[in-house]
Amino acid sequence: MTLILTQKSQKLRYTLEGRPSMIINKGKLDWKEMKKNKIDIDQLQHLLRSKDIFSLKDIEYAILENIGGISDLPEIRGRSTNSARFKY
Secondary structure: OOHHHHHHOOHHHHHHHHHEEEEOOOOOOOOHHHHOOOOOOHHHHHHHOEEEOOOHHEEEEEOOOOOOOEEEEEEOOOOOOHHHHHHO
């Protein structure tokens, strides 16, 4: 039943399932988003280590997904992350 309701209403989906949050933006931690999502630095490092990333300096962007996982975009040395990954 919830599946049908969340498919029909985006507002209801965000209320029940939450929204993804950008935790690291342009290489900097967003402490407000971390506090809002009740995640501390140890939990963030644990999530990143599970993706074989061992230093926060290696991350350009990280998004905490609404299911609790993390999506990351590592910094690419010698070239801009935006031009390297987001070309259309």
